[in-house]
Amino acid sequence: xxxxxxxxxxxxxxxxxxxxxxxxxxxxxxxxxxxxxxxxxxxxxxxxxxxxxxxxxxxxxxxxxxxxxxxxxxxxxxxxxxxxxxxxxxxxxxxxxxxxxxxxxxxxxxxxxxxxxxxxxxxxxxxxxxx
Numbered sequence: 001x002x003x004x005x006x007x008x009x010x011x012x013x014x015x016x017x018x019x020x021x022x023x024x025x026x027x028x029x030x031x032x033x034x035x036x037x038x039x040x041x042x043x044x045x046x047x048x049x050x051x052x053x054x055x056x057x058x059x060x061x062x063x064x065x066x067x068x069x070x071x072x073x074x075x076x077x078x079x080x081x082x083x084x085x086x087x088x089x090x091x092x093x094x095x096x097x098x099x100x101x102x103x104x105x106x107x108x109x110x111x112x113x114x115x116x117x118x119x120x121x122x123x124x125x126x127x128x129x130x131x
Contacts, residue, residue, distance in 0.1 A: 036056050053091060065087065067085060107131060
């Protein structure tokens with residue numbers, strides 16, 4: 001009985017390990033399917049933050065999107081979606097811009113007329129206004 005229990009435990013551990021390795025491999029294979037292309041960066045007056053306007057493309061089955069992230073001015077844009085603003089379409093077509101009104105207030109000008117999928121009004125201690 002103890003031998004059977006030991007075999008079962010070893011089999012279970014191996015099975016869970018294989019599932020974990022498989023999930024890790026899938027994550028690594030598909031994490032690079034999306035890519036970001038920066039179109040504009042606007043640094044805050046105090047130089048600590050920047051608003052990054054970028055185009056995110058996740059392959060042939062999805063359309064372009066214009067996105068905005070707020071990050072520290074020394075950081076590079078990671079391969080993630082926008083953390084404050086997302087709208088359909090390519091940045092060349094959307095004509096979206098950012099203006100820092102103060103160190104803690106950002107204005108996003110959305111002249112596209114399209115409703116965004118994401119439209120944050122605050123990110124950490126920055127207030128975001130729209131025009």
